[in-house]
Amino acid sequence: MATDLELIEETLELAAERVDDLVPLVYERFFALRPDVRQLLGNDALGRGRMFNETLKMILECAQEVAYLEGIVEREVQDHQGYGATSSMYASYFEAIVQTLQTTLGATWLPRHEAAWRCQLEHLNSVVIRHAGA
Ligand code: HEM
Numbered sequence: 763m764a765t766d767l768e769l770i771e772e773t774l775e776l777a778a779e780r781v782d783d784l785v786p787l788v789y790e791r792f793f794a795l796r797p798d799v800r801q802l803l804g805n806d807a808l809g810r811g812r813m814f815n816e817t818l819k820m821i822l823e824c825a826q827e828v829a830y831l832e833g834i835v836e837r838e839v840q841d842h843q844g845y846g847a848t849s850s851m852y853a854s855y856f857e858a859i860v861q862t863l864q865t866t867l868g869a870t871w872l873p874r875h876e877a878a879w880r881c882q883l884e885h886l887n888s889v890v891i892r893h894a895g896a
Pocket residue numbers: 799802803804805806808809810812813814816817820838842845846847848851852853855
């Protein structure tokens with residue numbers, strides 16, 4: 763049986779075959795879910811790309827059950843406190859990523875992909891809440 767890590771990687775590979783750049787799609791979805799973050803986030807494509815790459819790395823590390831997950835989430839949450847990022851904004855951002863992949867993959871997005879993403883994001887969200895508060 764495929765692991766969550768393998769299933770998540772599979773969705774990212776399938777998405778890469780379909781779109782050149784997921785970043786604008788994810789941000790568009792993020793702003794649709796949370797219009798209030800538009801004013802917090804800059805318009806700089808490079809910064810957005812870096813933030814997205816770091817987030818994907820964190821999700822993959824979560825699925826690999828790395829021992830240092832707690833530490834990197836804590837640092838990221840601390841770094842973001844000055845930006846006004848709240849727990850529920852992280853949840854919306856993660857949701858925007860799943861929804862973007864789901865839309866991009868269409869019929870190739872399977873229930874097992876959904877389950878793998880949901881399970882890992884639920885875990886990651888719980889770690890964020892531990893550091894950012896509910
Ligand atoms: C786990 C989730 C997240 C990770 C790993 C992450 C990571 C990063 C990184 C690496 C940067 C620096 C980008 C650069 O080099 O310019 C950044 C910037 C920033 N992040 Fe996040 N971020 C996350 C979630 C969020 C959320 C939910 C918000 C909510 C508003 C947010 C708001 C910002 C802002 C305001 C900046 C400043 C740069 C800009 O205006 O684009 N981040 N983030």
